Amino acid sequence: MKKVISGNSSLFMSIIEIILGVLLLIKPVEFTSGIIVGFGVVMIAMGLFQIIKYFRTPAAEASEKGILTKGLLFVVLGVFCVLKSGWIISTFPVITALYGVLIFVTGISKLQQSVDMIRIKQKFWFIALISAVVTLAISVIVILNPFTSTVVLWRFIGITLILQAVIDLITFFFSKKAKKA
Numbered sequence: 050m051k052k053v054i055s056g057n058s059s060l061f062m063s064i065i066e067i068i069l070g071v072l073l074l075i076k077p078v079e080f081t082s083g084i085i086v087g088f089g090v091v092m093i094a095m096g097l098f099q100i101i102k103y104f105r106t107p108a109a110e111a112s113e114k115g116i117l118t119k120g121l122l123f124v125v126l127g128v129f130c131v132l133k134s135g136w137i138i139s140t141f142p143v144i145t146a147l148y149g150v151l152i153f154v155t156g157i158s159k160l161q162q163s164v165d166m167i168r169i170k171q172k173f174w175f176i177a178l179i180s181a182v183v184t185l186a187i188s189v190i191v192i193l194n195p196f197t198s199t200v201v202l203w204r205f206i207g208i209t210l211i212l213q214a215v216i217d218l219i220t221f222f223f224s225k226k227a228k229k230a
Contacts, residue, residue: 059221066214073207077200081141082134089130096123145202149191152209156184166224173223180216187213 072080099120103111111117130137159181166174187209 059217061219063214064141066210066217070207070210070214074201077203077207078138081138082201085130085134085137086162089127089134091183092123092127092130094127096120096127099123141202145206146192148206149188152184152186152191156181156188159184159208161221172226173220173226176216176220176223180213183216184213 097120099116101120103116103120106114106116159177163174163177163181166177191206191209
C-alpha cells in the first residue's frame with residue numbers, strides 16, 4: 050500500500066488541491082476559519098498530551114526536555130486559534146505573501162521536473178513546463194497581491210489551486226504513459 054501511495058503521491062496531492070480549491074471558492078472565509086479552529090483543536094490536544102506526558106515522565110528527564118513548556122505553549126496557541134480565528138484571518142496579507150513564496154518554490158521545483166523530463170527524453174515534457182510557468186506566474190500575482198478583499202484573494206487562490214492541480218494531473222498521466230512506452 051505504501052508503495053502505491055508513494056508512486057501516486059502527485060495524483061493524491063492534485064485531488065487534495067482540487068478539493069481545497071473548490072472549498073475556497075464556495076466559502077473562503079468560513080473554510081479558512083474552520084481550518085484555523087481545527088488546527089487550534091489539534092494544538093490543544095497535542096499540548097494536553099505533552100502536559101500529561103510531563104507528569105508521567107521522571108522529574109529529572111522531564112525537566113531536561115522542557116515537555117511542560119511545549120505542552121503549555123501548544124495549549125495557548127490552540128486556544129488562541131480557536132478563540133481568535135478572525136484576527137488570524139485579518140493577518141492574511143502577510144500569510145498570503147508567504148503562500149506566494151511557497152508557490153514560487155513549487156514553480157521552481159516544477160521547472161526542474163520539466164528539465165529532468167527533457168534530459169531523460171520524455172515525450173510530454175512541455176506539459177510540465179507549462180505547469181511550471183503557470184505556477185510561477187500565479188506566485189508573482191499572489192506575492193504582488195493586487196487584491197483588496199480577502200474573500201477575492203482566497204477565491205483566486207482556490208482557482209489557482211484547481212488550475213495547478215488539473216495541469217499536474219495531466220502531467221502525471223502523460224508521464225505515466227511515457228514511462229510505459
